[in-house]
Amino acid sequence: MYTMRDLTALMANMFTTPDLPDASLNQGDAEMMAFFQGIPVEQAVPGTLNFPGSPPQVPSASEEDSETSMSEVSFEHLVLAVDMWTTSMKTKKSKCLIKVFKVLTGKKNKSQPSTVEPDVKAKTRPGLDAWLATVEELKADLDLGRLEASGPLLALERELLVAAAAGGMSQEELVQRQSKVEALYILLRDLVLGVLWRPLEVAPERLRQALAIVSEQELEDRRAAAGSEDSVLAPTRPRRWLQLWRRGVAQVAEERLGGQPAAGAEGLSEAERAFLHLGRTMKEDLEAVVELLLPVFPAEFHVVAAYAESYHEHFAAQLAAMAQFELCERDTYMLLVWVQNLYPNDIISSPKLAAELQDVRLGSLLPPRQIRQLEATFLSDEAAKVKELMGRALELESQDWAQDVPPQRVNGHCHSELASHVMQIISQRQIKAKDITTDLGMQIKQVLLMELAGFFRSYQRAFDKFLERCKQTKNYKANVIANINNCLSFRMSVEQMWQTPPSHVLGPLNELKARGFDSLLQSLLLDLEPLFKRFSQIRWAAPEELMEEILATVAHRLPEFSELQDCFQEELMEVVHLHLVKEYIICLSKRHLVLKTAEHQQQLAGHILYNAALIQHFCTQNGSHATWLDPAIPRLAEIIRLQDPSAIKMEVATYATLYPDFSKDHLSAILVIKGNLSSSEARSILSILDISTRPHKAAHSLFAHIKVG
Template sequence: MMFQGFLDQHPVPGTLDFLGHTPSLSFTSEVDSEASISEASSEDLAPPLEAEVAPERHRVEAVKSKEKKKPRALANMLNMFKGKKKKGSSPSSAQPEPRPGPGSPAPTVEELKAALEGGRLEAAGSLLVLERELAALASAGKLDAEELVRRQSKVEALYTLLHSQVQRVLCRPLEAAPERLHQALAVVAEQEREDQRAAEAGPGAATLVNTRPRHWLQQWRHSVAVVASERMGARPAAHTEGRSEVEDAFLHMGRTMKEDLEAVVERLRPLFPAEFDVVATYARSYHEHFAAHVAALAQFELCERDAYLLLLWAQNLYPNDILKSPKLAAELQAVSLGSLLTPKQIRSLEATFLSSEVANVKGLMARALELEAQRWAQDVAPQKLDGRCHSELAIDIIQIVSQGQAKAENITPDLGKQIKQVLLVELAAFLRSYQHTFDEFLERGKQLTNYRANVIANINNCLSFRTSMEQSWPIVQDPRRHLLEPLSELRSHGFDTLLQSLFLDLKPLFKKFTKTRWAAPAETLEEILTTVGRQLPKFWELQDCFREELMEAVHLHLVKEYITCLSKCPLVLKKEEQQQQLARNILANAEAIRLFCTQNGSPATWLYPALPKLAEIIHLQDLNAIKMEVATYATSYPDFSKGHLSAILAIKGNLTNSDVKSIRNILDIDTGTQEPFRPLFSLIKLG
């Protein structure tokens, strides 16, 4: 889940550190209810309403034909006030119906008031009967308007008191005893049924104020909304270092909503009747507050961090870690709370995030390269890792790009895909900039003490870049041109720099071949290989793969320079024995070069035939055999030109001009080879 470990990703907002305590779900304050209770006190409640109603009952029997049992229930409610229960009744019933004998007195208004003030919700049934009795009297026209208003005010005062007591229970449902909570819920449910009955019966007497529907269930839902607003809007207990006020507020709201809804699901849902839809009621209230807070923030021009925070919560943390958390997912699936942000707001914030995050990544990469170049210029020696020169630049760059992509993926996988393509373009641009900066260092830093070590460190960097790109971002479209080509050029330029002094030392040695007219080729080659061997330890700080590449470059240079000397050889050997002797010398030198380079790690097997095949051309005397050998050679080395062939054939002084021409024409035949090849003869300049 995103919450776990989220605080460790600076500057990403932190984890919801959900507490294990049970939240106290409370409704609005009871000030309004307490203030209205006074309406049922003193003189308003002085005359017992039932005492005045009783003498009229025999006159309104026809009107109350459907309620014949109500007076008996009302009369026997007094026994309940005195602590007597109907035998077999449920303790959680809000409207017990005792069956006393005929003539039992009904509770007085004062008795009902005392019962309600004592929190005895069982009195709700008697109060409902009083309300109906009063409506019946009004309909029968047995009391004048003033008396009806006076009595109705007493009934309403009692209802205010009842509502207050019900609210006292429902305002903290987790603290109420289950039986008492059942009673309060039953009172609300009965009031809803009475609202419906009154609506079906139509308008009552004109002299009575219409008090139905009372909408107690609707008021309860409103109270839940107020609770949600108070709970979610409370200031966090303490500010956490490293987090903004907006982050603290979001963490507080997320933690509060998750914990409170879990308490509703686990403890309230089993107790509340289905018509209350308790889980959905609480969930919608908390969601509406959360969404309103987010929508309000979205109206402002947000900083990069807060814009990311809104997207992260709206697109990931809220739907996945709260709504789909294990304890809530099944319960909230049918509620359809929706998103904290509108699609338009999400698109706008995503565009802002992508733009700012790409710019941020670009700036961080540029800064990392700037600091690295400063270390080169200040002649700071690179680190050593397992005996290899090491630079943190590649690690820093890959981490910067990866974090940018991870931030987008934290919001949604789709946003991660979008930013990935843009970041790869920026990475390619960075690598080109890196290559140019490195080239400038190669030119300007030659006199620095740690010049060679820093060159090696940057060549080694190419491995880290290449490995990370291949593993983290499989590239399908022309990867060499966009990403790997700058690294290849950087590595090639680094090799050229490292080998420059070696190749300069070898140049006069190779010239000995022509100066001595190949009189002692074995001794000259031995001197060349000894010189190379002395300098190879300088390259041990390269990564193994790059040391092999560098050794291949040395191998290529030895073969190339040997062919160059052979092509510029002033020898013209007319005798077959002379040509065969030269061929034997070339074969011996070729084997010495191959053995030396192979032992030192060169993987350039493609260079093995280069010298032996030329020796074979020099050795052969049959014209057709020479032609076949030339054709085969040109297949292995497509850049073997007529000029190079002519230089080799010039050694064979027993060939006529016509023979040379016919052999050269072999190279005009198109072999159809289209495969890429490694250059060899194109590196050999004969002019």
């Protein structure tokens, strides 16, 4: 007769949730496993796979209580519970509950004697005593944690199957025997999975034993499935211990990755600490699996894949949960870095793991659509940040101009840090995106180029205001030179990053440089203006001396521009070169000089050629590379020297090819000098310019700057 204490313990354990992965149990296992919490030998505790550096797990108070209560439940109670389970597989649910109630209360069925009265001896068939003795021996071995009991237990199961097939045993006795076998298997299962879920805590030989038992049970599951014959016994296979082990691995991954990030990571946000914990834990644990478990586990376990897939699944779940929130700019970047770079490259493709994980299809931590959304957010955030930072840099620079702060001098040149600061901002953002993926690095380059083009327009407007408002400041000219020099730094950086950027991007810089040159040359050009007027006043009587005076004036002012970068000194000299040629041609086109004889025309042509040579030599010596200007004055001198209208026509045609903006008005002003041409001859020469053989667009513009009247 059961005591009240026995019944209380039995009923309590029947409704206790087991500590094993419940998703792995079928209905029968779920009912049985209510009795197996707290088995003192090799009790399975999910999540206790202690990798290097993991703290040892201490049983909780609830676990200790369950062990105590289990010690009070006899093996007979265990068998009785399994007996009721196997019987329930043969009868209707209502009849099973009646039987359970009668067994637990000890009441007799009116038609049958009680099977639990202590004074009624059970009648056994021949050999039953020996069979029960074997069960007790195996029970004792399993209580002592001896995995060697698996072989005899399997033999006992097969013997029972043979007996059931032979049909020489009553169904009641078969149920009783099967219940004892299944109770032993549950004890063995707990022992085996307890070892496999803590593989680094047990001796290697014991681990190999447990692995061999699982492999043996998997083979037996396949054999049972292949046989699939009808039996009076309740179905107990497949037991799927390998599947149970894998689900335990999933719990290990959840506990390992779900732990609190280590303290001490100063300067990191909460999300960044979480990313670091997830990545570091997964990498270290998988490396331990490859190094310590892979050589021991049989191939059918796919131990690396099992751990990698479980860790990946939990890692992905953690990141998916984070991505649901509205992330700050910094956390969006870190999330993308982990998903697109660190996880696939530094973890999955790390030297110790790459070979073992190459056939494991882990996939991405986030779905492609969500990644694209995060990338779009990242690009938008970066564009806004770049615009803000560049605007702040320009504002600080403008304040220095207004406050007349002198620019730095570097290697004899005026220098501003604006270009360096702005391009550093651009470069850092491009590198930041490239650290996520190469493709994202290419995408952000176009975004950054658009933002930089907008900045250049703002820069030009700010510089124009400076030119207008700060002319009287002491360091005005030096700051103008510094900003012109900035154009070189900007241009070199842009061309290095984008090779051939669209012309509209650098357009504001070219305009800024031109405005700067105009400002620097304004005083010099004012000094040259009265000198060029004297050409018409002296009627070209002493043109050589006057041109030498003009060039001497220019030479005197050139040192003012020495703090420009060398390339800009050359460009400035080209502007001076163009101005000298233009002003000289304007003087020739004033219509004040009319020469009636060929001799006078030839004499004037000689003066013009001499002056042209002076201009060309001076400008070339001072750095001008505007060779396109070299024929401009000498070929006009040739038109003045020639007397044959046909020869003049040929020269005009050639000249119009060199300078497509040379118009009839310009030619007419030159022909005025040739006072011996008839009106019809002049019209015939002018008609040459009606023939459209000139290029549609000139590389340089000369006569567009020359107005004649």
